[in-house]
Amino acid sequence: MxxxxxxxxxxxxxxxxxxxxxxxxxxxxxxxxxxxxxxxxxxxxxxxxxxxxxxxxxxxxxxxxxxxxxxxxxxxxxxxxxxxxxxxxxxxxQGNRMANPAKGISTPRTSKHLPQNLDVDEVDKLLDIDSKDPLAVRDRAMLETMYGAGLRVSELVGINIRHVDMVTGEVWVVGKGSKERRLPLGRTALTWLEKWLVFRADLSCEDDALFISNKGKRISVRNVQKRFAEWGLKQGVSSHIHPHKLRHSFATHLLESSGDLRGVQELLGHSSMSTTQIYTHLDFQHLATVYDAAHPRAKRGKS
Missing domain, CATH: 1.10.150 (DNA polymerase; domain 1)
Structure with missing residues (x-):
């Protein structure tokens, strides 16, 4: 049936x-x-x-x-x-039943597979795209924006031109649960966005989308995934390139440099700190060290 x-x-x-x-x-x-x-x-x-x-x-x-x-x-x-x-x-x-019979039934525990990240040298190799071809300029602008702000791919394709403030160097995105956040963009990302906007101004598009396809429509998630993978091969990067790997690399590199877990959480748009801990593969020992050094009740046995 x-x-x-x-x-x-x-x-x-x-x-x-x-x-x-x-x-x-x-x-x-x-x-x-x-x-x-x-x-x-x-x-x-x-x-x-x-x-x-x-x-x-x-x-x-x-x-x-x-x-x-x-x-x-x-x-x-x-x-x-x-x-x-x-x-x-x-x-x-809805009042259609008294209780949920599935509530007390345990489901299989799935092992968490941490996404791999690129090291800084691999990121530099991937982003070393020097071309005057409009699509190549667009792709580098997307890669720089993705890595520069740690975006989800859905956030990247959803950016409109009015969402980018070239003066303050910020981008406004809508993340999971329709949560909005304003993020800083690095100088390199802004430089390549400026180059792309020059080409973008000569193209007709059905809406205000920042990144568009060669057909003049808002670029799709699938197209971004395909183009990123192609650039990984062209640039000779050993691992498969996909948007999530760039987001994870952003988080990992930022955390390694700053050690600011709360700041990384805010930039990634995570509602839960535990998500950020897993995502950036922090181990318990690191968190315990931070706790022992900072919490007034952590210094047990000392007077």
Whole structure:
């Protein structure tokens, strides 16, 4: 049976509209939740569930076991359970059920894979693009802006011309959860933005996008990923280049130079300090050393 024809689908459809319209989650997140919930609908149909109220904790465990037997990996099973848990939480908030049966069920622990960063020499090698070709100038401006401000790729492609203040050397971006932040840009990034804006002024574009494709449209995330990877090969950088690696390199290099974890957190737009700790692969010993040196109650046994 097609998931959309199942009696379980109307509630899922309403939930998907909720996360798209009211919560305004990213399109990728919404697509992921939709895909996982449609699979769960099919699985629930197979075990005789025709109403979400019939889904209890044993049946949730059954869905999890079936997912594992189907060859689903740990991270994918965790994602599937996250989608189900969010949907059931929403049902509780709507008064459609008393409790979430997926709440007390543990999901597979996924190992955290820290992104690799480039060392400073590799960054210099990558950014050593000296060309008068408009697309090459645009790409270097994107690379310099990405590394210079530690942006997410979605933030980079979302920049409009009016979001860049060439006088103060700042860029305004909208990050996760529609959170806005103003970030400084280095001299090199500003220099290449100025060069790109000269070419940009001669091109027609449907909107105010700072970075546009050769067709005059706002450049896409996929196009940025493709161009960065191509420049990595052209410049002879040994590792695969992608936007997230430049963001991670920005964070790592800044932290190594300043040691200011809180400042790096603010620049990256992280809502949680723990995210920054993992992202910049700080170890506990470093944090313990900072604590022992700074906290008035840390100096145990001293009087």
């Amino acid at each position: 097609n998931p959309s024809e199942s009696p379980l689908y109307p509630a899922v459809g309403a939930f998907l509209r909720y996360i798209k319209v009211q919560r305004q989650l990213s399109p990728l997140t919404c697509e992921s939740y939709e895909r996982q919930l449609e699979i769960l609908i099919s699985m629930s149909d197979e075990i005789g569930i025709s109403d979400w109220e019939q889904l209890d904790a044993p049946k949730v465990r059954m869905l999890l076991v079936r997912s594992k037997r189907a060859g689903l990996g740990e991270s994918s099973r965790a994602l599937r359970m996250s989608a189900l848990r969010s949907f059931l939480d929403w049902q509780v908030s």
